[in-house]
Amino acid sequence: MVGTITEHGFNKEQIEFFGSKFLIGNGFLGYRGTLEEYTKHELVACTLSGLYDQNGTKWREPVNAPNPFFIVAQYNGEDMSVLKRKPAAHMQSIDMQGAVHSRQTTFDNGFCIASRRFVSMADKHVMAAEYTVFCEHGGDISLNIKIDSDIWDLNGPHLENVSLNHKGGVFVYCANTIELKEKIVVAQKAVSAHAEVFETGSGFVIQKAMSSGETLTANIYAAVYKSSDEDIENCESAAIASVNASARLGFEKLLAANAARWQQIWDDVLVTIDGDKEAELALRYSTYLLLVSTPFHTSHVAIPARGLSGQVYKGAMFWDTEIYMLPFYCCCLPKTARNLVLYRINTLEGARRKAKEYGYRGAFYAWESQETGDEYCTEYNLxxxxxxxxxxxxxxDKQVHISADVVYGIWEYYKMTGDDEILLEGGAETIFECVxxxxxxxxxxxxxxxxxxxxxxxxxEYHERIHNDAFTNVMTKKALEAAARVIEILETKYPEKLANIIEKIDYVKDKKAIDDFKNKLYIPSPQKETGVIEQYDGYFKxxxxxxxxxxxxxxxxxxxxxxxxxxxxxxxxxKQADVVLVTALFDKDYTLDQKLANFNYYEPRTEHGSSLSTCIYALAAVKCDLLDYAYKYFMRAAHTDLSGDYKLYAGDLYIGGTHPAANGGSWMVAILGFGGLRAYEREVSFEPKLPERWKSLAFRMYCQNQKFEVKIAHGSIILNSFACNTKEITFVIYGKKHKMQPGAAQTIKY
Amino acid sequence: MVGTITEHGFNKEQIEFFGSKFLIGNGFLGYRGTLEEYTKHELVACTLSGLYDQNGTKWREPVNAPNPFFIVAQYNGEDMSVLKRKPAAHMQSIDMQGAVHSRQTTFDNGFCIASRRFVSMADKHVMAAEYTVFCEHGGDISLNIKIDSDIWDLNGPHLENVSLNHKGGVFVYCANTIELKEKIVVAQKAVSAHAEVFETGSGFVIQKAMSSGETLTANIYAAVYKSSDEDIENCESAAIASVNASARLGFEKLLAANAARWQQIWDDVLVTIDGDKEAELALRYSTYLLLVSTPFHTSHVAIPARGLSGQVYKGAMFWDTEIYMLPFYCCCLPKTARNLVLYRINTLEGARRKAKEYGYRGAFYAWESQETGDEYCTEYNLxxxxxxxxxxxxxxDKQVHISADVVYGIWEYYKMTGDDEILLEGGAETIFECVxxxxxxxxxxxxxxxxxxxxxxxxxEYHERIHNDAFTNVMTKKALEAAARVIEILETKYPEKLANIIEKIDYVKDKKAIDDFKNKLYIPSPQKETGVIEQYDGYFKxxxxxxxxxxxxxxxxxxxxxxxxxxxxxxxxxKQADVVLVTALFDKDYTLDQKLANFNYYEPRTEHGSSLSTCIYALAAVKCDLLDYAYKYFMRAAHTDLSGDYKLYAGDLYIGGTHPAANGGSWMVAILGFGGLRAYEREVSFEPKLPERWKSLAFRMYCQNQKFEVKIAHGSIILNSFACNTKEITFVIYGKKHKMQPGAAQTIKY
Structure with missing residues (x-):
């Protein structure tokens, strides 16, 4: 069992938070953890991945589809809604195993609601819900089910030419986006084994006179299609066919298919922490939140800064992807990591346009990148x-480190996977354009x-327009080194293809100049007396x-x-780690004293005003041997979306939602920090430093397309190379090399 | 007659403005145009030149001496003060000829006050006042005279260990400054030919029972000494001796000595505009205000941004000196111009310290420079x-153009005077350190x-921390060219001395690098299509x-x-001219179309929120042949301190006072603009463009230490070389050369 996240009781003030906390999704769409009777006022959203729209001069953001899971139950003519009648008991939960949302509500009149729903990981278009009511005392029940097309938008509306038709027991909502005229179709079918389902002009109605203790269940089968999906010709008929097929299969079979796919994913990503179930659950939940927003199906979008929990931050992809999330994917889901890397390659033109707009050459990646890679951050944000x-x-305008981060991401992916093809398919070109x-x-x-x-x-980000920012300069240096190494690799392995790339982008002259740049780039270094690195020129003043x-x-x-x-x-x-991000990511470049000096200097000066901060301080703390601190901040990071301890506003700008960077960052602390995993070009190393209370840390990982099971305990690591592997991989444990043949198992003391 | 500035009537709201408008002074001290009965609440100030003090962490600013001109008249026991009784008639004036302040007040009870006062230009320590009362109806009169030591300070107090003694009919105020422990002495003696003068513990009292129509006159003789004055050993005895000597001479003889010295000065600086007495008066008044704040006596201070009208802007010297004031002095008072240039040379160490503080080499001149050249501008100003x-x-931190402006100032002075010595006495070193x-x-x-x-x-200044500011880059280029030219001159004339300078400041290596800098410095140039120069990178966006x-x-x-x-x-x-300052100063570098394009582009976008702006737009307008506009803005600039049309606050910071930059700038418009005067290394040129209503513009000027009288009319220039001259000077009138032998007179048609 992966685990369940549950909250008991109802509190109006938590509606917004729970909407994010109980998010379900499949990377194609996210569906917020709201209740069936909620509307846009409670921030119901069905956020589509990779489809963006701009209405006039308002911010461009992802499109929210209408809500096919809207149900209001009436009991003796009265709405049984938690918004109207305080429930006597209430529970909401996520079973992470199959990403199923459940809800149970009991009112003081003996009326109970129990529901389950999921967005299928087996078929990205499919959504299904089961809604059961129970009357302790009997009475007249009416269930009103519809596609709620009154959509919550931050900068909408985004849909026009809206139509709602019903054909053969299916309601079909059609509309198109304003900017790109993309078509959106949402189909819905309601089914009940216990009562007749009527269709009105706007939705389904199920009515029944219930006797005491009777139960009534309805199912909703829904499908979401958009014309930009490469696999669909006619969205409308596809959506209708989908819901009819779902209805034929029934809820349980759909659920089983979904669960099976989720099982495959968990098989790759599940982390087990013996001795600390609280940490394990938080880490699994962090992983869960990443997964529901993961673009398994496409390389044309990555993971937005608030996942698929809404339209915050324009649904845009930030450098968070490379620095905070990609390590997880590279290690556990390398095929998906490839999608994320390809997303940057696919959006190279947008980055080129941005560089040109500012009068520079090469590729200046966007702070807020959408499907085209163009910069969608506005000059005025709050x-x-x-x-x-x-x-x-x-x-x-000024976060130029993003281009270096993109290089870093491609290079880290390459080191872990050895995927030469990614370099030849645009990776090298992207790297060269970034440097x-x-x-x-x-x-x-x-x-x-x-x-x-x-x-x-x-x-x-609190300090803008500064000079020689430590993080920016170091990331740039690393990007330059990666670029130089990529040239070496391709020169050796694919000299002609390299020549083609260099010719294609006219890189001959730059090659030498950029090498000079690499050698003479100023890197803010630890001050002699204190060991502290100045964050930027003049920071100490x-x-x-x-x-x-x-x-x-x-x-x-x-x-x-x-x-x-x-x-x-x-x-x-x-606001957040900057110098300490450097010493955490590149800890081998600094002595323990230097890392400690910077940690001790910057930690008390850090607001942790970003969800990108605590995980990095935790990671840095591991590298400083400050395990108590590391554990404390790891727990804080891993609990970010469980506790709701995050900012909802920056100035007057709403910024709530889930925090994939903190989710990915928590995984980094566990596996790269406590686990001590590090990728090199041809091998991986472990230098574990487990928290005292952890008996062991177990997970699976991929390296160079080989799969391993790893179990780290205090003083020993058990490594299993899967039998299906095809080559030997070297693991370096605290400096000592261990070669793992396919199918081999080793227990290594350290 | 130079002219008189007069205001009739009394309005409380103008007290502050008139205090600046009716300023008198001699460059050693300034005395605000307040009335005898005023106190610090009416902003009475006797502002000392070149003596600064810092009290704790408050702003360092010039020291105000106590007021030796305080008199309150009582008539039948009642104070005859405009603050307490609205006068029936009131007049305040300055006779610019001798810088004498007059005041006449008549109250409805028939009591009249008439006073005159001046600060001697013949002896910088001497102040004298005459105070006459007249009773239409007779009655008891009492004049209460004292040194008012309750000083108006912006960031004071600045004086401690205060004592007030009277010795042999003289009151002597002694104190020292807090920071540098400089001693200040103010001595005062009151004399009356019409009544006995009593001494109380705190001042003088003159009492008389007056009959109808009777007049009573009292004179105050005062002296101000400070221990930093190089010519004085014992300030106290010197001050006592001074007032006793003044009293023996009497008011009229002191006034005559003062007037004689002023006559010498006006002889050099008076401008006559036939056909436009309004313009003439405003220009003369502008010149007057410069003169009262001019450091004739020292090269250790220049002209503060608000002259000697108070402590605003810390009494500091800005780049205004070089760009807005120095042209006047170079042309009319070259010995004083030398003082101003020497001030920068004398403060080179302060500029070196500032460069070092910021991690640079060379000399970074201060935005707010006081007697040491150190930067006294604070990081937080409003x-x-x-x-x-x-x-x-x-x-x-960022107005680096000031170092270029200093070079420009030295170079412009050198071109006009041919003063090789200034280069050898530190001018060349200063220039090299600036570049x-x-x-x-x-x-x-x-x-x-x-x-x-x-x-x-x-x-x-509204746009801070910008890149490639047009004015900064052009000024830097000009400084680099001047530096190169100075090396050529010294190499030819004084090769050994040049070698010594270069060795002294270890300039050998820099010489080549800086030459490269000169050749490859980016200069924002007129855009091809529009001719407009972008003020800084990104301004157009x-x-x-x-x-x-x-x-x-x-x-x-x-x-x-x-x-x-x-x-x-x-x-x-x-806020003010930036690109247009470039095209005004270096108009020969741009075509008429380009100048017009920039004028037309920037003028509607300029707030003229600084008194440094309108005069430059007027000057630029002349260069664009927009004479109507030029005249309008010239009049506005020349009337700045007459009209009081200036900002009193920036944020919550008080910035009132006189405006030497506008005063000097007005002179620039008249002589360099309408007169078309321009200095070259060995000659001067004229390209006059007189306003239509001006019949002629007449003034005297120095060039290469030779004195000339110039009278420009429409179509002709009359040049007179003074008989005392020693060498031939070439005048270029609209490109045609005219050699002027000593004593020669020529009328040149143009």
């Missing part, structure tokens, strides 16, 4: 809470005989204070603390 | 009017094979609006419009 005026932020951009962005300081990267925003002290200056709740004039700007208070 | 929080501005700084600040953009100057603030439209968005009066988040920041609205 409003000044004191004046109501829009604030000019530089997320879009070319970084070169064209950089400046040479003659006086100091070095290249510098000026006027950037790093990982810590800003006011030295702590988040706690700083926050005493807050005048208005939700006031934005960052650039250009938030209260953090001229202080050393940072 | 407060956010919405939150009350201090605003981080970058005036101090060395600019080189060490700049970056090389490999992709574009050019140097760029990044992260600066230009002349337009900001919102295009006008000051009028922008100001509709103002929520609170006095809200600051500039960086980091004022409403002008993300728009094309600029």
């Amino acid at each position: 409003n000044d809470i004191f004046t109501g005026r829009p604030i000019r932020t530089y997320f879009r 070319r951009f970084l070169y064209s962005y950089s400046y040479f300081k003659c006086d100091k005989d070095r290249f510098e990267i000026l006027d950037v925003t790093g990982a810590d 800003t006011e030295d204070t702590t988040p706690r002290e700083l926050k005493k200056r807050i005048i208005k709740k939700d006031e934005y603390l960052g650039s250009p004039n938030g209260i953090a700007v001229n202080t050393q208070v940072i | 407060n956010d009017i919405f939150t009350g929080r201090p605003i981080r501005t970058y005036f101090r 060395r700084f600019l080189y060490s600040y700049s970056y090389f953009k490999c992709d574009k094979d050019r140097f760029e100057i990044l992260d600066v603030t230009g002349a337009d 900001t919102e295009d609006t006008t000051p009028r439209e922008l100001k509709k968005r103002i929520i609170k009066k006095d809200e600051y419009l500039g960086s980091p988040n004022g409403i002008a920041v993300n728009t094309q609205v600029i």
Whole structure:
């Protein structure tokens, strides 16, 4: 059993949070953890992956489909809704095994609702729900079922030419998006074994006079199609055929098919922690949230910053993908990791357009990337809470590290998989265009005989337009090294293909210049006396204070603390890990003393105002041998979406939803941190440092297309190479090499 | 007669403005145009030149001496003060001929006050006042005279260990400054030919029972000494001796000595405009205001941004000196111009310290420079009017153009005077250190094979931390060219001395690098289609609006419009001339079409929110042949301190006072603009374009230490070389050369 997440009791104030917490999905769409009687006011959303729309000059964001799971039960003429009548007992849960949402509600009049629903992982278009009511005292029941087309949008509406027809017992909602005229079809069929199902103009009605203790169950079979899906010609007939097929199969069989597919996935990704079930559950839940938003089916979209939990952050993909999520996929789901890498390759043109827009060469990847790779971040992102005026932020303009992050992602994927094809299919070209951009962005300081990267925003977004940000410069250096290594590899293995790529993008001259850039790029290094790396030029000269002290200056709740004039700007208070992100990712480049010095310096100055922060501090803490701290912050990161301990607003901008970066980051802490996994070009290494309370950490992983089972205990690692493997892989445990033949099993002491 | 500035009537709301408007002074001290009965609440100030003090962590600013001109008259026991009794008639005036302030007040009870006062230009320590009362109806009169030591300070107090003694009929105030422990002495003696003068513990009292129509006159003789004055050993005895000597001489003789010295000065600087007495008076008044704040006596201070009218802007010297004032002095008072240039040479160490503080080499001249040349601008200069929080501005950090402006100033002085000695006495060293700084600040953009100057603030201060500001880059280029030319001159004339300078500052290696910098520095140039120069990288991409439209968005009066988040920041609205300052100063580098294009583009986008703006637009308008516009803006600039049409607050920061930059700028428009004067290394040229209503423009000037009288009319110039001249000077009139032998007179048609 993977595990179940359950909450008892009903509290109106948690509707928004539970909507995210009890999210289900299959990567094609996400369906928020709302109740059947909810509407857009309770933030019901069926968020489609990879379909974006812009209405006028409003923000471009993902399209939400109408809700095919809307049901209101009436009991003796009264709506049995938690919004209207406080329930006597209420429970909501997710069974992560098959991503099934359940709900049970009992009212004081003896009326009970129990429901289950899922979005099929076996067939991405299919959704199904089961809704059962029970009357302790008997009475008249009416179930009103419809496709609720009154959609919750942040910047909508996005659908026009809406029609609702019913054909042969199926309701079919059709509409098209405003910008791209993509067609959306949602079909719905209601079925009940216990009563007749009537069709009205707008939906289904099931009515029954119930006797005491009687139960009535209805099923909804729904399908969502959009014209952009490559596998469909006629969405409408496909959707109708789908719901009819579902109805024929029935709920249980659909559920079984879904569960089987989920079982395959869990088989690859399940982590088991003996001795700490709380940590295990939180980590599995983090993994679960990643999975429901994972684009298994396409390489034209990645994982949005709030997954498929809504339209926040424009449903856009950020650098979170490469830094926080890709490690999980590279290790556990390399085929999906390939999709994520291909997404960047597929959107290279958008990044080229962005570079050109700003007067640079190469590829400048977007801060907020949608399906085309163009930058969809606006210049004004939030409003000044004191004046109501829009604030000019530089997320879009100055986060040049994203191009370096993209290179880092491709390279990490390559190291773990050895997938030469990805380099030849655009990976090398993407890498070259990224470093070319970084070169064209950089400046040479003659006086100091070095290249510098000026006027950037790093990982810590509170400080914009700074010079020589540690994270940006280090990521750039790593990207340059990866680019150089890729050239070496291709020169050796595929010299002609490399020549073609270089010729195609006219890279000959740049090759030498960029090599010079690599050798002379300034890297902020640990200061001699303290070992601390200055986050950016002049950071140490800003006011030295702590988040706690700083926050005493807050005048208005939700006031934005960052650039250009938030209260953090001229202080050393940072939003999230920046230098520590460097020492966490590239811990081998620094001594333990240096890592500790930076950890101890920056941790008290970090607000952790982003869900990208605590997981990195946890990871860094492992590398600093601060296991208690690491465990504490790991738990905080892994519980992000369980506890709801995150910001709902930045300025006046709503930013709620799930947090895939924290979900992926938690996995990083567990496997790369406590597990100590690290990928090299031809081998993997482990340097485990398990928390004391963990008896063992077990998981499966892929390396170079070979599958392994790993169980790490204190002092020993058990490695199993699957029998289906085809080649030997070297594992390096604390510096000592162990060769694993296919089918072999070893217990290695460390 | 030079002219008189007079205002009739009394209006409380104009007290502050008149205090500046009726300023008197001698460059050693300034005395605001307040009335005798005023106190610090009416902003009485006796502002000392070149003596600065810092009290704790408050702003360092000039020291105000106590007021030795305080008199209150009582008539039948009642104070005859305009603050307590509205006068029936009131007049205040300045006779610019001798810088004498007069005041006449008549109350409805028949009591009249008439006073005159001056600060001696003949002896910088001497102040004298004459105070006469007249009783139409007779009655008891009492004059209470004292040194008012309750000082108006912006960031005081600055004086401690205060004592007040009277010795032999002289009151002596002694104190020392807090920071440097400089001693200040103010001595005062009151004398009356009509009544006995009593001494109380705190001052003088003159009492008399007056008959109808009787007049009573008292004189105050005062002296101000400070221990930093190089010529004085014992300030106290010197001050006592001074007032006793003054009293022996009497008011009229002191006045005559003062007038004689003023006559010498006016002889050099008086401008006569036939046909436009209004313009003439305004221009003369502008000149007057410059003169009262001019450091005739020292090269250790220049002209503060608000002259000697108070402590605003910390009494600091800005780049205004070089760009807006120096042209006047180079032309009319070259010995004083030398002082101003020497001030920069004398403060080179401060500029070196500032460069070092920021991690650069060479000399980074201060935005707010005081007697040491160190930067006294603070990081936080004003407060956010919405939150009350201090605003981080970058005036101090990023106005690197100031070092280029200093070079420009020295070079312009050198061209006009041929003063080789200034180059050998530190001028060359200063120039080299300035360009060395600019080189060490700049970056090389490999992709574009050019140097760029990044992260600066230009002349337009609303837009901070911008890249490749047109004004900054052009000024830097000009500085580099001047530096190269200085090397050529010294190589030819003084090769050994040049070698010594280069060795002293280890400039050998830099010489070549900086030459490369000169050749490859990026200069924003007119765009091909429009001819418009982009003010800085990305300026054209900001919102295009006008000051009028922008100001509709103002929520609170006095809200600051500039960086980091004022409403002008993300728009094309600029505070003052920036590109147009370039085309005005270096008009020969641009075609008429280009100048016009930039004028027409930037003028509607300029707020003229600085007194440095209108004069430059007037000058540029002349160069564009837009004489009507030029005249209008010339009049506005020349009337700045007459009309009081200037900002009193930036944010919540008081910035009132006189405006030497506008005063000097008005002179520039008249002589360099309408007169068309331009200095070259060995000659001067005229390309006059007189306003239609001007019959002629007459003035005297120096060139290469030779004195000339110039009278420009429409179509002709009359040149007189003074008989005392020693060498021939070439005048180029609209391209045609005319050699002027000593004593020669020529009328040249053009």
